[in-house]
Amino acid sequence: MKKHNFSAGPCILPQEVFKKASEAIIDFNGSGLSLIEISHRSKDFVAVMEEAMDLAIELLGLQGKGYKALFLQGGASQQFLNVAYNLLENKAAYLNTGTWSSKAIKEAKLFGDIVEVASSKDKNFNYIPKGYSIPKDADYFHCTSNNTIFGTQIKDFPDTEIPMICDMSSDIFSRELDFSKFSLIYAGAQKNMGPAGTVLVVVKESILGKVSRTIPSMLDYRVHIEKESMFNTPPVFAVYTSMLTLQWLKNLGGIAAIEKKNDEKASLIYNEIDRNPLFKGFAATEDRSVMNATFNLTDESLKPKFDTMAKEAGLNGINGHRSVGGYRASMYNALPLESVEALVSVMQELEKQA
Numbered sequence: 237m238k239k240h241n242f243s244a245g246p247c248i249l250p251q252e253v254f255k256k257a258s259e260a261i262i263d264f265n266g267s268g269l270s271l272i273e274i275s276h277r278s279k280d281f282v283a284v285m286e287e288a289m290d291l292a293i294e295l296l297g298l299q300g301k302g303y304k305a306l307f308l309q310g311g312a313s314q315q316f317l318n319v320a321y322n323l324l325e326n327k328a329a330y331l332n333t334g335t336w337s338s339k340a341i342k343e344a345k346l347f348g349d350i351v352e353v354a355s356s357k358d359k360n361f362n363y364i365p366k367g368y369s370i371p372k373d374a375d376y377f378h379c380t381s382n383n384t385i386f387g388t389q390i391k392d393f394p395d396t397e398i399p400m401i402c403d404m405s406s407d408i409f410s411r412e413l414d415f416s417k418f419s420l421i422y423a424g425a426q427k428n429m430g431p432a433g434t435v436l437v438v439v440k441e442s443i444l445g446k447v448s449r450t451i452p453s454m455l456d457y458r459v460h461i462e463k464e465s466m467f468n469t470p471p472v473f474a475v476y477t478s479m480l481t482l483q484w485l486k487n488l489g490g491i492a493a494i495e496k497k498n499d500e501k502a503s504l505i506y507n508e509i510d511r512n513p514l515f516k517g518f519a520a521t522e523d524r525s526v527m528n529a530t531f532n533l534t535d536e537s538l539k540p541k542f543d544t545m546a547k548e549a550g551l552n553g554i555n556g557h558r559s560v561g562g563y564r565a566s567m568y569n570a571l572p573l574e575s576v577e578a579l580v581s582v583m584q585e586l587e588k589q590a
């Protein structure tokens with residue numbers, strides 16, 4: 237039986253993407269060769285990389301605005317370091333909204349003064365701080381758009397004159413935003429775009445080249461731009477599969493179309509969490525993530541029963557992260573509405589039987 241996959245990451249991808257990716261492993265474009273045994277400098281693979289980069293820029297609405305897309309390695313975690321290495325001269329401002337923000341701050345501290353403009357650590361990161369001010373003399377402001385573990389999401393981004401950098405790993409391509417407000421966006425592929433193994437970086441070229449330190453080639457965005465994401469051998473399978481997912485999204489109608497579906501899925505689960513007396517949400521209502529819904533049972537003794545019912549219904553990956561407990565339903569772009577309906581009906585069935 238096909239499972240309903242609520243995994244937080246690596247995540248569900250469209251079935252047609254799995255099918256095309258698996259075919260390319262055996263025979264890429266009818267070449268008689270596998271995608272993963274040909275040169276990354278072959279015409280066919282160069283075309284894949286170009287299309288992946290172009291689709292990313294196009295879907296974000298950033299054509300002709302001075303941005304470059306890169307597919308790099310080391311995941312989003314590598315970008316915690318790369319951002320600071322390339323952009324931090326003296327001081328940078330960070331908003332701390334969870335585990336991933338905290339890790340980004342830890343790395344940046346190796347390179348300069350870090351001002352934590354606000355933090356929601358006081359309440360185990362169950363909300364997004366608001367009304368903070370961003371120092372104008374900082375080199376940049378960094379935030380995390382969606383907190384995968386805690387299930388909170390920034391709805392309104394601050395207006396700031398300094399470059400805004402955002403870790404969008406778990407909600408990239410899920411909702412319409414004015415992406416030109418950001419000077420650099422990065423996202424590990426495995427949350428909402430592809431398999432693990434590549435990280436998308438979208439950077440406004442004009443912010444680069446301003447720090448005085450010498451940047452090693454592999455960490456230097458300008459080197460990767462110059463080499464069009466092929467300074468070293470790229471993770472060909474991860475890039476190809478990400479490209480297929482971006483094609484799928486474009487054919488569906490782009491971010492505007494998927495956003496509608498994502499909102500529908502989120503409303504369904506949150507309405508049930510609020511209605512059903514056996515469940516309570518973890519995140520502050522106004523900051524709830526459309527991608528990752530975090531919730532707990534009001535009566536912990538029902539856990540074994542709920543877990544068994546969930547398993548029998550084919551629900552996969554709904555256990556909460558260890559730092560939150562309870563449950564987390566990740567509803568990335570490729571998750572169909574029917575999967576959320578299946579989860580909701582198990583929640584309702586529990587209520588009937590309890």
Ligand SMILES: *Cc1c(COP(=O)(O)O)cnc(C)c1O
Pocket residue numbers: 245310311312313314336380382383384403404405406424425427435
């Ligand atoms: C998963 C995640 C990361 C870490 O990504 P890696 O690719 O494993 O380094 C960083 N930020 C956010 C918001 C995430 O969800």
